[in-house]
Amino acid sequence: MKKVSILLVVLLVVALSAPMLSSPTPTKAQDTIRVAVVMPSTISDLAFSQSMYDALVAIQEERGEDNFEFVVSENMFVVDDALTAIRDYASEGYDLIIAHGSQYGSGLPDIALDFPDTAFAWGTTVDTFEEQGVSNVYAYEARSEQGAFVLGALAANLTENDVIGIIGPIETGDAKLYVDGFKAGVVYENADIEVLVNYIQSFSDLALAAAAADAMLAEDADVLTGTAQMVPGAVNKAKEAGALWFGTQSNQTSLAPEIVVASQVYEWTVALNPIIDDVVAGELQGEAFALTLENEGLLIEFNEDYELDQELIDLADELTQAIVDGTISFEFDEEGALSVVEGEPMEAEATEEAE
Numbered sequence: 001m002k003k004v005s006i007l008l009v010v011l012l013v014v015a016l017s018a019p020m021l022s023s024p025t026p027t028k029a030q031d032t033i034r035v036a037v038v039m040p041s042t043i044s045d046l047a048f049s050q051s052m053y054d055a056l057v058a059i060q061e062e063r064g065e066d067n068f069e070f071v072v073s074e075n076m077f078v079v080d081d082a083l084t085a086i087r088d089y090a091s092e093g094y095d096l097i098i099a100h101g102s103q104y105g106s107g108l109p110d111i112a113l114d115f116p117d118t119a120f121a122w123g124t125t126v127d128t129f130e131e132q133g134v135s136n137v138y139a140y141e142a143r144s145e146q147g148a149f150v151l152g153a154l155a156a157n158l159t160e161n162d163v164i165g166i167i168g169p170i171e172t173g174d175a176k177l178y179v180d181g182f183k184a185g186v187v188y189e190n191a192d193i194e195v196l197v198n199y200i201q202s203f204s205d206l207a208l209a210a211a212a213a214d215a216m217l218a219e220d221a222d223v224l225t226g227t228a229q230m231v232p233g234a235v236n237k238a239k240e241a242g243a244l245w246f247g248t249q250s251n252q253t254s255l256a257p258e259i260v261v262a263s264q265v266y267e268w269t270v271a272l273n274p275i276i277d278d279v280v281a282g283e284l285q286g287e288a289f290a291l292t293l294e295n296e297g298l299l300i301e302f303n304e305d306y307e308l309d310q311e312l313i314d315l316a317d318e319l320t321q322a323i324v325d326g327t328i329s330f331e332f333d334e335e336g337a338l339s340v341v342e343g344e345p346m347e348a349e350a351t352e353e354a355e
Helices: 002-017 048-063 079-091 102-106 108-114 144-158 173-189 206-218 231-241 269-281 310-325 345-354
Strands: 033-038 068-073 096-100 119-123 137-142 163-168 194-199 223-226 244-249 260-266 288-291 298-302 328-332 338-342
Touching (some): 033 048, 033 269, 096 102, 096 269, 102 119, 119 269, 144 163, 144 173, 144 223, 144 260, 144 298, 144 310, 144 328, 206 223, 206 231, 223 231, 310 328
Parallel strands (some): 096 119, 137 288, 163 194, 223 244, 244 260
Antiparallel strands (some): 260 298
């Protein structure tokens, strides 16, 4: 018994004299930002949803996986399903939830009010629901008419039949801006060119997009463009007919390298990074952000496999710079019709200040 008692005393002394061990390091850093995004199509649609996914991947690479985590719910075109997913993510404690679809705005204010400490981002729009007492919803949009105008001007110089077709989904948001801007670019270069426009009333129906392209090709269109995740259906028809294609949202060269001339690419990191910085700082301000040619949220990317004359590349650069400088700008009337304005913005601002 004495030996056992002595052994216990020795063990107790050793235990008391040993340095205290720190608690295990948590597997997830406390300052890790957890982001969830709900999107209407797939992350590989080469259009609207992929542009957002690519931006989140780039942000994660820049900030590091230990500091930035994100999950995606794709193919959430049904609004009720999307809103359920958004609410579920908020309940699970995600720091930022991105509702990547203008159709999701109907139920977002109620969810945001139920989770005032959670940040939400909604695109593409400028509405942060401030008038409804919401302060934790950010908005983002793409001023897609800007890059579209540049692409439209290029298209006007490439058509041989003087017929160009534009396929839109639903006449709203950045889709409408793109269609209007592209048409304005064509008219700016050559008002005699016939521009065919067809809104197929669907963001995702490949068959409808293909049918619209077929109809335009039958009317001698030799340059086509379109916006939304349904465009692969139209691109395939353009490829079969040997017509040229201009892309938007994501770089669409891989769809048909032989006919894609250039694409307007959305760089959503321009809007997402300041939102994420607010979340990190714990300051939810509910701001609205816009991608533009000036802040490089909109990028014109040429297809290296398509041989475009240098003079047209120079034209694209000149028009881009004119939009950045403000010597070319765009106005919308009460009915949403776009008009192109040329002038000297600095002089106009000086006049307004003088008044």
